[in-house]
Amino acid sequence: MEFEDFSNLVFREGENKIEEMEIFHLSQREMQIEIFNNQVDKYIISDSSGVSLRGVAGQGMGYSYTEKMDEESARMIIAEVITNGEYTDIIEGASFSSPSKDTDKRYERAQGMDELSVEEKIEIMLELEKVALLIDKRVSKSQTCSYEEFSLKREMRNSKGLNLSDSSDWGYVYLSVVANDGDDTRTGSTMFLFRNPKDIDIAKIAKEAVKEAVSSLGGRPVESGKYNIILKNNVFSEILEGFMPAFTGENVQKGLSFLKGRIGNAIGSEILTLIEDPFLESGFKTCRFDDEGFPTTSKTIIENGVLKDYLFNSRAANKEGIVSTGNGFRDSYKAPVGTRPTNLMVLPGVISRERMIASIDKGVYITDVVGLHSGLNHVSGDFSLQAQGFLIEEGQLKRPVNGITISGNFIEILSNISNVSDDIYFGFPGNGHYGAPSIKINLIDISGY
């Protein structure tokens, strides 16, 4: 059954049983190619979708989902929404959005994905692996050489007459290579986002991954202590993403955020400004409406170091007596509506990263951190992360560093930012699309030997 028929059926069957309801459909076409040892190691295609129904029944809002669209499933999700609603205590629940002119404009993406055939895409990836393994004799193996493209479509309807849809097409190439010099083994990787596979820059991807792997060979810890550090743009954007749950109204209301009660307070250095731009042309989370149908909005979250605003979905907004800020998104149709930003970025400065490094007499340039899902606590703001990079002495990169941790508190990091470079980088679009420049931070704890 197609979504249109299925949603008509659900609305017809549910009309007299559920007070208000909303149906949300996400369909996804996906293609993935993995190359290993000059062969197509893995090839995956899919065409899948799922439907989520939520509605007010009894006193609360019930949720249910299904991946099978037939009459039996329509009846099942209606019955489940009713039961689940009856057991839910939260009376001030989410609210449904009315149709609005802000969400009317459709964001249809350019369809560049099909400009190359599957065979041509495979050729690109075979070539990428080959090129990468010719650059340096210490790099003789790829760990992952993969291509993935998505075509996503969102559709939603509610009993207030809302009827919205949009789509998004994008893809990425990920290359990770293994370097070995007889004594040490290191890996290096690059991720490359695209909307049109013709834009894939093989030479650049290969060069970056190989450079990272080879340059980190022989890395060893530095002595434990406090150091001035440079956090490379990709690292800062990952740390920002890790702490983002603290910026949501939902967690602030529950007392599960170290940013509670800090609106209007300085939480960072004066040179730090953080904005959300849902309409950013180059952003991969660009959209006109959130997963509850509310219009997305541009906002400044941190302005010159001062915390200005939290992000709200409709449930948290209702509790606060305000309108949703258009940040109600779901991980999938299986999950309840959470809160996340669209495109989020730290405004870049004017100095180059090289000059920032040159300004440090003794310090560490951090190029990678690992363990963000366990070593970073977005409730307390504390973190302790496995890191690698380079020792800086007299403004020069002296030697690779590995086997260390950087530790501290997020507010401490933001407050100790002494410079922001001009090299903004957007990471992998996950729980939002995060862009950040490299930053210089004074006196951070490093644990080594």
Next chain:
Amino acid sequence: MLNRNTVGNVLDEALSNGGDFAEVFLEDKITSNMKLVEGEISDCLSGRDYGIGIRILNGTNSIYGYTNDSSEKSLIKLTRLLFTSLRGKRSVNSKDFTQFIRSEYSPVQIKFSDVIKNYKVDLLKQAYHAAKEYDQVISQVTTTYMEEEQNIFIANSDGLWSTDKRTRTRFAVSSAASLNGEIQMGYFAPGSSMGYEFYDKIDLVETGREASRIAKVMIYADHAPSGRMPVVIENGFGGVLFHEACGHALEASFVSKEVSAFGGNLGKIVASPLITAIDDGTMSNGWGTTNIDDEGTPTRENILIENGILKSYLIDKLNGRRMDLDSTGSARRQSYRFPPTSRMNNTFIAPGESTPEELIKSIGSGLYAKKLGGGSVNPATGDFNFSVMEGYLIKNGRITTPVRGATLVGNGIEVLKLIDGVGNNLKLEQGMCGASSGSIPVNVGQPAIRISDITVGGRKEDA
């Protein structure tokens, strides 16, 4: 479920297009979750996952496709899309399928659907009150209840015709303690491959109090020290050390591509002689137990390391082809959306001779990691990290003040040789493991162990 003709036709189509092995995997899963915050049920969600994955192997190449539409027409279309260029010769006779009779390692006494939600809400409230009332510093408690019944069906071109039912439930308590503007968390989440009778076997008051106990200890804790030092890691979730430091690198998906730090070492010494490590997919009602793996191979007990010597890898069919070794029943996947690959089930270090007290008593100055959080590893280099949820300083052989915020980092190859004491108190605990075939339930476990020297990433220079 699918009928024999449809399955036969789909497998035929797959082989006629150039495969030498084809497999159909169907999943039909019912889930239900409830969450209680601030004493009220805030989310109540249930649903049905349903989809089919088709996998074709040709030598060591693999292709995979999935869809939610299980009609024969849709499956044949998907199969044709998967492979169009090659021609093969084999064909499958649908009469050749043999129903596989499987073992039942996780019998279920009470089905979730036979218990009304009121009782489940009561469980949430019971644990909530126990956690909330534990101490004045406990400012927020969230309890969640999860149940799922996953029905799978697997048929392949070797004539396999098999089904499995995986019934699982998990109960999580997350407590926050607040003091002077600071917040610290405690977490405890027991789970099992069991029906509703699981709740007759665990004490929810104790579960709630345990999460709050950790949060309370941590809110009064000082920052952890930095630098290298001896560490005792307590039993239970401490087993995440072996899981990250070694287990992942023993998965055939890395070994077969020669991108594992442990590759090429079968029969060689890879760990301290005190170490015997086992992965057992058959453990009765184990959180990571399945009767068959996700390729239909019966699960079994695999001895990975015996007295320090590497005995076995964890192998699935595809990587077994690359390594010329048989499957160890270790193929797993989160759902039909993932092709299966070699993963862990219930992994643990076997008990040794020492008492936990003896391990601690021998340390002049170091760290006692009572509870670990999660971690990760780069299997190619063996570099790993994991966080300490609840830690204490050891001074002169005694556990002293609590410390927070420590991460342990090291290298798998090195750390296994630095384990110089193994306790006699084996315990397993539950976790979710994320890798290329998705997020799957696993048990990790160990007795208390002592590591002579490892990097602790804290914020103080002196221990």
